[in-house]
Amino acid sequence: xxxxxxxxxxxxxxxxxxxxxxxxxxxxxxxxxxxxxxxxxxxxxxxxxxxxxxxxxxxxxxxxxxxxxxxxxxxxxxxxxxxxxxxxxxxxxxxxxxxxxxxxxxxxxxxxxxxxxxxxxxxxxxxxxxxxxxx
Amino acid sequence: xxxxxxxxxxxxxxxxxxxxxxxxxxxxxxxxxxxxxxxxxxxxxxxxxxxxxxxxxxxxxxxxxxxxxxxxxxxxxxxxxxxxxxxxxxxxxxxxxxxxxxxxxxxxxxxxxxxxxxxxxxxxxxxxxxxxxxxxxxxxxxxxxxxxxxxxxxxxxxxxxxxxxxxxxxxxxxxxxxxxxxxxxxxxxxxxxxxxxxxxxxxxxxxxxxxxxxxxxxxxxxxxxxxxxxxxxxxxxxxxxxxxxxxxxxxxxxxxxxxxxxxxxxxxxxxxxxxxxxxxxxxxxxxxxxxxxxxxxxxxxxxxxxxxxxxxxxxxxxxxxxxxxxxxxxxxxxxxxxxxxxxxxxxxxxxxxxxxxxxxxxxxxxxxxxxxxxxxxxxxxxx
Numbered sequence: 001x002x003x004x005x006x007x008x009x010x011x012x013x014x015x016x017x018x019x020x021x022x023x024x025x026x027x028x029x030x031x032x033x034x035x036x037x038x039x040x041x042x043x044x045x046x047x048x049x050x051x052x053x054x055x056x057x058x059x060x061x062x063x064x065x066x067x068x069x070x071x072x073x074x075x076x077x078x079x080x081x082x083x084x085x086x087x088x089x090x091x092x093x094x095x096x097x098x099x100x101x102x103x104x105x106x107x108x109x110x111x112x113x114x115x116x117x118x119x120x121x122x123x124x125x126x127x128x129x130x131x132x133x134x135x
Numbered sequence: 136x137x138x139x140x141x142x143x144x145x146x147x148x149x150x151x152x153x154x155x156x157x158x159x160x161x162x163x164x165x166x167x168x169x170x171x172x173x174x175x176x177x178x179x180x181x182x183x184x185x186x187x188x189x190x191x192x193x194x195x196x197x198x199x200x201x202x203x204x205x206x207x208x209x210x211x212x213x214x215x216x217x218x219x220x221x222x223x224x225x226x227x228x229x230x231x232x233x234x235x236x237x238x239x240x241x242x243x244x245x246x247x248x249x250x251x252x253x254x255x256x257x258x259x260x261x262x263x264x265x266x267x268x269x270x271x272x273x274x275x276x277x278x279x280x281x282x283x284x285x286x287x288x289x290x291x292x293x294x295x296x297x298x299x300x301x302x303x304x305x306x307x308x309x310x311x312x313x314x315x316x317x318x319x320x321x322x323x324x325x326x327x328x329x330x331x332x333x334x335x336x337x338x339x340x341x342x343x344x345x346x347x348x349x350x351x352x353x354x355x356x357x358x359x360x361x362x363x364x365x366x367x368x369x370x371x372x373x374x375x376x377x378x379x380x381x382x383x384x385x386x387x388x389x390x391x392x393x394x395x396x397x398x399x400x401x402x403x404x405x406x407x408x409x410x411x412x413x414x415x416x417x418x419x420x421x422x423x424x425x426x427x428x429x430x431x432x433x434x435x436x437x438x439x440x441x442x443x444x445x446x447x448x449x450x451x452x453x454x455x456x457x458x459x460x461x462x463x464x465x466x467x468x469x470x471x472x473x474x475x476x477x478x479x480x481x482x483x484x485x486x487x488x489x490x491x492x493x494x495x496x497x498x499x500x501x502x503x504x505x506x507x508x509x510x511x512x513x514x515x516x517x518x
Contacts, residue, residue, distance in 0.1 A: 021488075022491075022504050022508070023484070023487065023488040023491065023504055023507035023508055023511060024508070024511055025508050026508060026512055027505050027508045027509050027512065029508075030501070030504060030505055030508050031505075034501055038357065055497055055500075057493075057495075058492060059493070
């Protein structure tokens with residue numbers, strides 16, 4: 001088994017095929033999309049491949065230490081940030097091919113006009129613990 | 136005896152151990168162990184005196200823990216196995232236990248966790264599941280909290296307002312898991328009303344009951360938010376609401392007004408209306424003005440703006456909203472609602488989309504996205 005991170009971006013990914021912002025969809029199209037996402041996660045839970053799924057707010061700041069005894073420095077948020085993560089799903093699957101297959105299905109969630117969005121998702125393998133048998 | 140009845144015995148059992156000279160932290164662990172043992176062995180039938188059973192088992196567990204502990208430290212400390220004759224806890228002990236678990240030195244999340252375990256009798260695993268954190272983290276949070284209050288003991292007076300804040304947090308920020316945290320908060324608040332004679336504590340219980348009675352209508356089974364105007368009032372639990380109203384009326388009659396009573400009064404006015412358009416918004420605005428005297432917060436002002444918009448029309452609501460600072464959470468959502476009511480659909484659609492972007496949780500984000508889509512659809516039909 002190997003764990004993979006499926007990353008969804010607010011910004012930074014290439015434009016999806018069906019590129020209409022969600023608030024311009026019809027209410028029914030939104031319903032269909034949310035149902036798809038719920039069903040997708042539920043199906044992965046039933047196959048034992050679902051680990052975690054979270055969404056994060058677009059508002060964030062950069063933080064760094066400013067030395068001992070001083071409060072940390074914050075900067076941003078930057079409206080021009082090129083890459084902005086929207087959320088993720090962590091899956092635990094048997095093969096890279098399976099991870100690709102699932103990411104493909106998720107990317108085809110229905111959007112405007114009830115047609116698949118075909119959005120770009122980023123697929124990143126976890127760096128796992130070293131195996132017991134090393135030679 | 137079900138699990139909730141069993142957990143109701145926990146404060147008394149813990150108090151007995153502490154009165155016998157056990158330190159709070161170890162005693163609390165011992166009670167937890169007795170509780171877990173009771174849950175697994177009482178299935179065939181409960182003992183004739185459950186409290187005595189729990190005390191005996193917890194005391195033994197305490198002695199075992201202390202002995203292995205002392206052995207490790209190579210110290211010789213002896214405890215009498217027989218209980219002290221004068222170790223009779225009083226109702227005050229349970230109240231002091233509440234104070235201890237809500238001690239001002241604790242952070243809110245620690246106070247919540249400690250209260251749910253030491254007063255509520257929930258297991259660490261149940262609390263961890265309810266707040267979506269790993270069990271090991273919750274265990275650490277609880278043991279650190281116990282270390283923080285270790286020196287306080289059960290003999291110091293406390294402040295009931297800190298206890299009420301903790302219980303309100305449990306009620307308001309309960310997530311999921313196999314424990315119904317809202318129901319648990321109500322149980323613990325009800326227990327508190329029996330220990331202290333204060334109108335505000337009754338007001339807090341009324342507030343919880345009045346919201347709890349409406350909760351089935353607030354969400355669809357799939358978690359979707361249903362706005363107040365669209366809620367199916369037939370789903371409201373009229374018995375729970377009636378109890379909340381009765382408790383509130385008795386509290387208000389005592390003329391010791393406070394923020395929980397004011398909030399409960401607002402909830403009661405919503406519960407009074409058979410239909411949304413029968414809501415007495417004028418009185419609700421008056422209660423918001425009362426609430427502002429006790430808690431002048433941006434959230435109260437924001438909610439007041441909604442009520443003003445219903446009572447006196449959208450322009451008045453927007454004027455009230457102008458007093459609320461820009462960055463306040465959910466301000467976009469209220470602005471969108473009031474501008475839509477005012478007939479400014481394009482602005483409303485934009486604001487709903489902003490509200491979705493700034494929503495603090497997924498259910499609200501989805502709700503605001505739907506609102507934006509709905510208004511955009513109206514606009515397309517108009518053209």
